[in-house]
Amino acid sequence: MAMxxxxxxxxxxxxxxxxxxxxxxxxxxxxxxxxxxxRDFIGLSPIPKLLVQEGSEVLAxxxxxxxxxxxxxxxxxxxxxxxxxxxxxxxxxxxDVILISDEIIRYREWPRVDPASLDxxxxxxxxxxxxxxxxxxxxxFNIIADPGxxxxxxxxxxxxxxxxxxxxxxxxxxxxxxxxxxxxVLRKLTSGKVHLNLNVRHKxxxxxxxxxxxxxxxxxxxxxxxxxxxxxxxxDPINKNxxxxxxxxxxxxxxxxxxxxxxxxxERIVALAGxxxxxxxxxxxxxxxxxxxxxxxxxxxxHVRVISGNLLTGQRVEPSGHLSFYDDLVTVIAEGDQPELxxxxxxxxxxxxxxxxxxxxxxxxxxxxxxxxxxxxxEERAFVMSGQYEKxxxxxxxxxxxxxAILSRDFELMEGLGIYEVDTEDLALCExxxxxxxxxxxxxxxxxxxxxxxx
Amino acid sequence: MDPIKPLRDxxxxxxxxxxxxxxxxxxNKPDPATKELPRFHWMHxxxxxxxxxxxxxxxxxxxxxxxxxxxxxxxxxxxxxxSMLPALLHGILNVGHMHFVSQQMYLGxxxxxxxxxxxxxxxVLPIIVVAYGAGLGVEFAFAQFRGHPVNEGYLVSxxxxxxxxxPDIPLWMVAVASIFAVIIGKEAFGGTxxxxxxxxxxxxxxxxxxxxxxxxxxxxWIAQMADGYSGATPNAILAKVGLTGNLMxxxxxxxxxxxxxxxxxxxxxxAFLGFIPGSIGEMSKxxxxxxxxxxxxxxxxxxxxxxxLVVGALFTGFLFNAANAGFDLxxxxxxxxxxxxxxxxxxxxxxxxxxxDPVTATQxxxxxxxxxxxxxxSGMIIRVLNPAYPEGWMLxxxxxxxxxxxxxxxxxRSNIKRRLARG
Numbered sequence: 010m011a012m013x014x015x016x017x018x019x020x021x022x023x024x025x026x027x028x029x030x031x032x033x034x035x036x037x038x039x040x041x042x043x044x045x046x047x048r049d050f051i052g053l054s055p056i057p058k059l060l061v062q063e064g065s066e067v068l069a070x071x072x073x074x075x076x077x078x079x080x081x082x083x084x085x086x087x088x089x090x091x092x093x094x095x096x097x098x099x100x101x102x103x104x105d106v107i108l109i110s111d112e113i114i115r116y117r118e119w120p121r122v123d124p125a126s127l128d129x130x131x132x133x134x135x136x137x138x139x140x141x142x143x144x145x146x147x148x149x150f151n152i153i154a155d156p157g158x159x160x161x162x163x164x165x166x167x168x169x170x171x172x173x174x175x176x177x178x179x180x181x182x183x184x185x186x187x188x189x190x191x192x193x194v195l196r197k198l199t200s201g202k203v204h205l206n207l208n209v210r211h212k213x214x215x216x217x218x219x220x221x222x223x224x225x226x227x228x229x230x231x232x233x234x235x236x237x238x239x240x241x242x243x244x245d246p247i248n249k250n251x252x253x254x255x256x257x258x259x260x261x262x263x264x265x266x267x268x269x270x271x272x273x274x275x276e277r278i279v280a281l282a283g284x285x286x287x288x289x290x291x292x293x294x295x296x297x298x299x300x301x302x303x304x305x306x307x308x309x310x311x312h313v314r315v316i317s318g319n320l321l322t323g324q325r326v327e328p329s330g331h332l333s334f335y336d337d338l339v340t341v342i343a344e345g346d347q348p349e350l351x352x353x354x355x356x357x358x359x360x361x362x363x364x365x366x367x368x369x370x371x372x373x374x375x376x377x378x379x380x381x382x383x384x385x386x387x388e389e390r391a392f393v394m395s396g397q398y399e400k401x402x403x404x405x406x407x408x409x410x411x412x413x414a415i416l417s418r419d420f421e422l423m424e425g426l427g428i429y430e431v432d433t434e435d436l437a438l439c440e441x442x443x444x445x446x447x448x449x450x451x452x453x454x455x456x457x458x459x460x461x462x463x464x
Numbered sequence: 465m466d467p468i469k470p471l472r473d474x475x476x477x478x479x480x481x482x483x484x485x486x487x488x489x490x491x492n493k494p495d496p497a498t499k500e501l502p503r504f505h506w507m508h509x510x511x512x513x514x515x516x517x518x519x520x521x522x523x524x525x526x527x528x529x530x531x532x533x534x535x536x537x538x539x540x541x542x543x544x545x546x547s548m549l550p551a552l553l554h555g556i557l558n559v560g561h562m563h564f565v566s567q568q569m570y571l572g573x574x575x576x577x578x579x580x581x582x583x584x585x586x587x588v589l590p591i592i593v594v595a596y597g598a599g600l601g602v603e604f605a606f607a608q609f610r611g612h613p614v615n616e617g618y619l620v621s622x623x624x625x626x627x628x629x630x631p632d633i634p635l636w637m638v639a640v641a642s643i644f645a646v647i648i649g650k651e652a653f654g655g656t657x658x659x660x661x662x663x664x665x666x667x668x669x670x671x672x673x674x675x676x677x678x679x680x681x682x683x684x685w686i687a688q689m690a691d692g693y694s695g696a697t698p699n700a701i702l703a704k705v706g707l708t709g710n711l712m713x714x715x716x717x718x719x720x721x722x723x724x725x726x727x728x729x730x731x732x733x734x735a736f737l738g739f740i741p742g743s744i745g746e747m748s749k750x751x752x753x754x755x756x757x758x759x760x761x762x763x764x765x766x767x768x769x770x771x772x773l774v775v776g777a778l779f780t781g782f783l784f785n786a787a788n789a790g791f792d793l794x795x796x797x798x799x800x801x802x803x804x805x806x807x808x809x810x811x812x813x814x815x816x817x818x819x820x821d822p823v824t825a826t827q828x829x830x831x832x833x834x835x836x837x838x839x840x841x842s843g844m845i846i847r848v849l850n851p852a853y854p855e856g857w858m859l860x861x862x863x864x865x866x867x868x869x870x871x872x873x874x875x876x877r878s879n880i881k882r883r884l885a886r887g
């Protein structure tokens with residue numbers, strides 16, 4: 010690795026939180042229920058066309074539903090078993106398709122084939138049929154890739170820098186062949202480069218380090234250096250009408266198995282982490298796993314918030330809920346719903362902050378990090394401070410001006426200020442550090458939806 | 465470490481329970497059962513402001529990031545107020561000191577210390593009380609009518625206003641100016657965060673144009689000044705006479721230098737340490753520098769603006785020196801070495817506390833350098849070249865407040881152009 014190839018990002022923030030998953034894998038764990046949740050997919054119709062009903066028996070890889078606007082993209086069952094509930098939300102929208110899993114997974118099977126021997130269209134066709142296609146997403150907008158597009162590049166971020174994130178060196182160890190097979194599938198999908206973006210701070214495992222037929226890029230910096238959007242910005246930024254695709258590391262393996270094993274096998278190693286988890290560690294399970302069994306006998310107290318994903322961008326789920334489609338992390342924190350006497354002046358317990366107004370002496374976290382909770386630590390106000398967001402956003406973008414352009418629905422200004430280059434996760438730290446407690450991710454999501462609906 | 469743990473343990477729970485009990489009577493929403501507004505609904509904003517002062521409310525994150533930074537606007541504004549305290553304390557002492565010096569009493573700084581402190585307090589505290597009372601009254605009323613929470617911004621403005629007033633300012637003027645500043649300078653634009661002009665300077669500029677005799681000239685900078693003493697500020701002396709050696713010697717020699725204990729001039733050290741006449745908070749440069757240190761270390765005040773403003777002022781000072789020498793202008797003020805400008809008048813105070821107001825300054829990092837530099841340049845131009853009034857920072861900052869969005873606009877445009885050129 011030539012050092013000159015390392016992209017050094019100075020801006021950003023690593024939030025130290027207790028409850029890192031120990032490098033210990035529960036292999037024999039099995040969740041009972043699994044779910045595929047239409048709301049996990051940005052832009053999907055709220056009432057997709059169901060192909061199963063309550064009571065249907067399915068194999069892993071059998072399609073569950075599709076969007077009538079985009080009928081080629083199938084959403085398949087991650088397990089074999091029975092559809093036990095189709096849960097509906099407001100206006101008859103479908104929120105969860107819940108399955109009870111067999112003990113031993115049975116698969117719908119396709120012929121095994123070397124993707125290199127297929128043409129691009131046949132590779133895409135196979136991914137669509139098996140239901141693996143939704144694992145491939147595009148920037149801008151963070152939606153499922155359009156099978157009719159050809160992306161200018163495909164990116165895989167080989168590390169997750171967000172708080173308490175799973176360590177891919179642990180998750181991917183010993184999976185070199187399967188991972189390479191997945192990368193070879195991606196290779197067929199673009200005539201541009203396949204980028205594998207790695208972290209120079211922790212030497213990656215062979216699985217990542219010795220990957221072939223890809224362009225390896227090195228990054229050095231605090232969170233959000235692991236965000237694929239930030240990486241794309243520094244390698245080959247997205248311009249208007251560009252399409253860039255990306256896949257998460259564990260999903261790369263799933264894509265490979267579609268060809269090498271002829272089945273849709275979304276096995277996932279999931280991290281359970283956070284200050285309220287008694288024994289944070291890893292579990293071998295599958296996409297959409299129920300969190301109930303993960304949490305059983307493993308919580309420090311009852312009054313908690315369970316999050317599918319990380320602290321900055323994850324979705325709150327019920328303790329009986331399920332992991333979201335793209336998540337491989339469950340984080341549990343305490344609810345911070347206690348009033349705090351003069352808390353703005355004298356914090357009653359240490360809390361993470363990017364602000365230098367907290368002297369160490371009043372805010373001394375234990376070595377391993379802060380015990381965080383869901384408190385707002387203040388009230389929402391108008392924008393007052395400046396320069397705060399820029400310190401945690403390692404991109405050549407003016408975040409406050411972008412947000413103001415969104416609030417005033419100024420389409421051209423949003424484009425000019427780089428809305429195509431960011432997703433909500435890239436500005437999540439801006440939301441964390443905000444003195445005025447502005448809901449940055451909500452505003453950006455609105456803007457992205459607006460731009461998408463206009464173009 | 466929690467310094468108030470015993471207090472917290474003792475009163476937190478009962479106090480919060482009392483507040484919860486009072487809440488229904490002070491809500492601004494109709495009772496769901498009777499559809500009537502509660503009896504004290506008109507007190508809602510005031511109640512809410514007190515409640516959220518005492519307690520950080522138990523709000524949890526509902527969307528986006530599940531954890532939030534410990535910082536909020538209350539803490540931020542509190543740090544700014546703390547940073548102004550050294551300047552305020554010096555101001556109180558110096559108001560007393562200058563008064564007694566003009567009476568030719570207690571010439572040593574610590575002679576009659578308690579008299580000076582008492583006199584200063586009697587003059588300065590009422591101004592603070594009136595500035596806060598009048599301004600906050602308007603703030604609370606607006607919050608009530610418009611249904612938004614009381615914003616913490618005025619806690620800083622209400623402290624800045626007294627610091628930039630002459631010590632003898634009539635209290636009713638402070639009240640009128642504060643009310644004017646809050647209504648026209650801030651609420652008319654939509655409240656804290658939306659204002660174009662610095663609120664405290666809006667108050668001052670209002671008085672400056674409405675009642676010029678009470679806020680300029682040689683007679684207002686020393687409280688209850690004795691007849692016969694010259695109340696000329698070092699600014700005024702340098703504008704008229706220029707430097708005499710390294711001393712500031714007025715035409716009538718009835719001024720007293722505290723640091724050299726001699727009559728007839730002010731020494732540079734007097735100006736630096738702040739034993740000179742002037743607005744209440746602007747005089748002590750060490751106190752202002754302590755404030756600057758607090759703001760910069762805590763990351764709340766922009767050092768970029770402070771430094772570029774000073775650089776702009778020094779740069780312009782050098783130009784004046786050169787122009788004066790090169791064109792034989794014989795202007796005493798233009799001939800003053802640039803570093804003298806840093807210790808007289810309100811340059812440093814303006815750089816540290818006024819220009820750095822994040823709402824009215826430029827928002828972009830590059831913009832901050834330009835903004836600060838231009839204030840430095842235009843403030844010096846107004847200070848030195850304006851024949852009527854030898855000070856310029858108030859007007860310079862207000863002018864650049866207006867131009868700040870334009871400066872940002874050009875920075876933003878260049879970012880957009882870069883992006884489009886790439887595509």
